[in-house]
Amino acid sequence: MNTFSxxxxxxxxxxxxxxxxxxxxxxxxxQVIHAWLSGGERDLIALAQTGTGKTAAFxxxxxxxxxxxxxxxxxxxxxxxxxxxxxxxKDIVALARCTPGIKPVAVYGGANILLQIKEVKRGANxxxxxxxxxxxxxxxxxIDISAIRALVLDEADxxxxxxxxxxxxxxxxxxxxxxxxxxxxxxMPQEVATIAQNYMRSPLEITVGDRNTGAENVEHLYYLVAPxxxxxxxxRIADLNPDMxxxxxxxxxxxxxxxxxxxxxxxxxxxxxxxxxxxxxxDQVMERFRAMSLRLLVATDxxxxxxxxxxxxxxxxxxxxxxAANYTHRSGRTGRAGRAGISVSLVSxxxxxxxxxxxxxIKRKFRRxxxxxxxxxxxxxxxxxxxxxxxxxxxxxxxxKFLPRIGEALAEMSREELIARLLSVEFNRLxxxxxxxxxLNLRETEEKSRFKEARGGKTGGVLGPGRMARLHLNIxxxxxxxxxxxLAELNAALNSAPIKLGNIDILRSSTIIEAESRHTETIIQAxxxxxxxxxxxxxxxxxxxxxxxxxxRPWEPHQHKYVKPKSKAQDRRPRQWNQTTARPI
Numbered sequence: 216m217n218t219f220s221x222x223x224x225x226x227x228x229x230x231x232x233x234x235x236x237x238x239x240x241x242x243x244x245x246q247v248i249h250a251w252l253s254g255g256e257r258d259l260i261a262l263a264q265t266g267t268g269k270t271a272a273f274x275x276x277x278x279x280x281x282x283x284x285x286x287x288x289x290x291x292x293x294x295x296x297x298x299x300x301x302x303x304x305k306d307i308v309a310l311a312r313c314t315p316g317i318k319p320v321a322v323y324g325g326a327n328i329l330l331q332i333k334e335v336k337r338g339a340n341x342x343x344x345x346x347x348x349x350x351x352x353x354x355x356x357x358i359d360i361s362a363i364r365a366l367v368l369d370e371a372d373x374x375x376x377x378x379x380x381x382x383x384x385x386x387x388x389x390x391x392x393x394x395x396x397x398x399x400x401x402x403m404p405q406e407v408a409t410i411a412q413n414y415m416r417s418p419l420e421i422t423v424g425d426r427n428t429g430a431e432n433v434e435h436l437y438y439l440v441a442p443x444x445x446x447x448x449x450x451r452i453a454d455l456n457p458d459m460x461x462x463x464x465x466x467x468x469x470x471x472x473x474x475x476x477x478x479x480x481x482x483x484x485x486x487x488x489x490x491x492x493x494x495x496x497x498d499q500v501m502e503r504f505r506a507m508s509l510r511l512l513v514a515t516d517x518x519x520x521x522x523x524x525x526x527x528x529x530x531x532x533x534x535x536x537x538x539a540a541n542y543t544h545r546s547g548r549t550g551r552a553g554r555a556g557i558s559v560s561l562v563s564x565x566x567x568x569x570x571x572x573x574x575x576x577i578k579r580k581f582r583r584x585x586x587x588x589x590x591x592x593x594x595x596x597x598x599x600x601x602x603x604x605x606x607x608x609x610x611x612x613x614x615x616k617f618l619p620r621i622g623e624a625l626a627e628m629s630r631e632e633l634i635a636r637l638l639s640v641e642f643n644r645l646x647x648x649x650x651x652x653x654x655l656n657l658r659e660t661e662e663k664s665r666f667k668e669a670r671g672g673k674t675g676g677v678l679g680p681g682r683m684a685r686l687h688l689n690i691x692x693x694x695x696x697x698x699x700x701x702l703a704e705l706n707a708a709l710n711s712a713p714i715k716l717g718n719i720d721i722l723r724s725s726t727i728i729e730a731e732s733r734h735t736e737t738i739i740q741a742x743x744x745x746x747x748x749x750x751x752x753x754x755x756x757x758x759x760x761x762x763x764x765x766x767x768r769p770w771e772p773h774q775h776k777y778v779k780p781k782s783k784a785q786d787r788r789p790r791q792w793n794q795t796t797a798r799p800i
Contacts, residue, residue: 223252227313241268243423251276258415259397263423270306283316286338292367295374297323302523304343324348325494346382368398375406402540433550435581437560439657448655454592457599461529463513475513485511488518525551532560539576589649687755688726
């Protein structure tokens with residue numbers, strides 16, 4: 216028996232679900248469908264992790280309440296990315312396969328707008344759209360959403376994180392007040408709560424699992440490594456898991472390209488996904504990734520939003536994200552559709568405290584693992600290949616026609632020698648690569664030093680957090696660099712708390728930045744090989760003058776001009792820059 220029938224769905228939808236092989240609703244589907252079909256006109260808020268079946272949760276009741284005889288937009292589904300927009304549209308088509316007259320149309324950026332206008336004009340009664348493209352069509356007067364009966368905000372938290380707040384406000388202002396609104400989100404930040412408060416009528420909140428928590432079936436691991444060993448550690452983790460099918464999250468487009476290129480050079484089936492790819496290139500990469508001809512997809516947070524790949528075994532955080540909500544979205548890419556998944560984070564010593572913060576936010580424990588040794592990797596690879604060999608079906612023709620001759624040729628070899636030679640054909644290169652491999656785990660003394668430094672304590676052998684260091688950059692005024700541009704690049708690149716800076720001196724062909732010493736490694740990692748004004752940055756560090764005192768006058772809080780210091784003590788305080796506004800605070 217198809218238990219979806221107990222939720223009030225009609226016969227056409229039950230027939231479609233049977234054809235698709237779905238007979239048991241997920242928890243979020245059970246609660247949302249029942250509330251939508253039996254709750255009158257009350258708005259809904261559904262909080263559930265990515266991959267829990269939210270598309271069917273809103274798609275099924277939306278299809279049932281649409282009048283198929285009308286060819287004007289009655290249902291509107293807003294998605295943060297074109298990938299999610301296309302995926303939701305395809306899912307709606309599949310769910311409505313037995314319901315005549317339902318015509319969904321996907322409207323998204325990066326595609327021919329004239330073709331999308333034609334599709335809408337032919338009679339779309341469900342529009343699935345990204346905010347930017349939909350607003351463009353509204354302003355061109357090519358689409359009318361003033362009479363829609365239902366609005367769905369899918370992945371609302373991601374839409375707001377991507378900066379669609381103003382677009383959403385403009386779109387919602389075009390919709391009727393008596394529509395039914397359903398908001399779906401993995402987390403409930405304040406921005407989402409504000410949308411609910413301003414645009415929804417006494418919404419019923421449905422929460423599957425605890426609010427703002429990670430998925431139950433995702434295991435969270437972290438490895439403590441020095442930043443210089445981050446790439447090698449990631450390779451070893453990948454080699455330790457021969458069947459890995461993963462997304463590797465990086466902080467910037469440049470880093471995404473670099474990591475993907477290094478993986479490809481080292482022989483991995485990898486590719487980069489970032490915002491500079493054309494739609495055709497992006498589609499080609501995703502087609503290969505979904506077909507598993509690519510095993511590793513290196514992506515930024517923005518580029519990976521909306522991806523729906525259910526079979527991922529791992530998510531690798533090459534860098535930790537700025538926000539806990541982003542970590543929730545990243546880890547939610549694996550462990551989908553009831554499968555188990557693993558979220559791996561590569562963490563430097565000064566970031567260790569952020570693991571504790573994430574544990575509190577997502578209410579999940581992280582387990583520290585040791586980066587495997589070369590011997591462990593080789594042993595795992597050998598056993599995996601042997602297990603695969605045991606599963607190979609023997610061709611009868613090979614046994615009958617060739618095996619006797621091969622047996623004669625190898626008769627002089629012992630069983631042990633034959634096995635060793637066969638494995639050597641496959642693994643000599645791997646064994647040579649890992650011969651003499653060093654330990655990549657953060658040493659205990661270095662770990663304690665970095666952790667104390669991040670916490671603000673004094674450490675032996677390094678500059679304390681109150682000391683200043685000077686960083687020399689290889690670009691200057693003749694490259695078009697300005698203070699505002701430099702701060703904007705820092706804001707975009709850094710993955711940490713606000714950085715305390717002293718003087719910024721932009722010279723003709725170089726720049727000197729004074730920074731609190733505990734942040735120098737973070738700044739170097741963020742800026743090295745980052746293209747600014749068309750030139751790749753290189754960074755060198757020299758210790759600050761004795762005492763670490765900044766040479767410039769400090770900014771006073773909330774002032775936008777220099778003021779005379781009140782005391783020598785005040786003069787020693789470094790400036791702190793707000794990463795969001797690129798202004799001193």
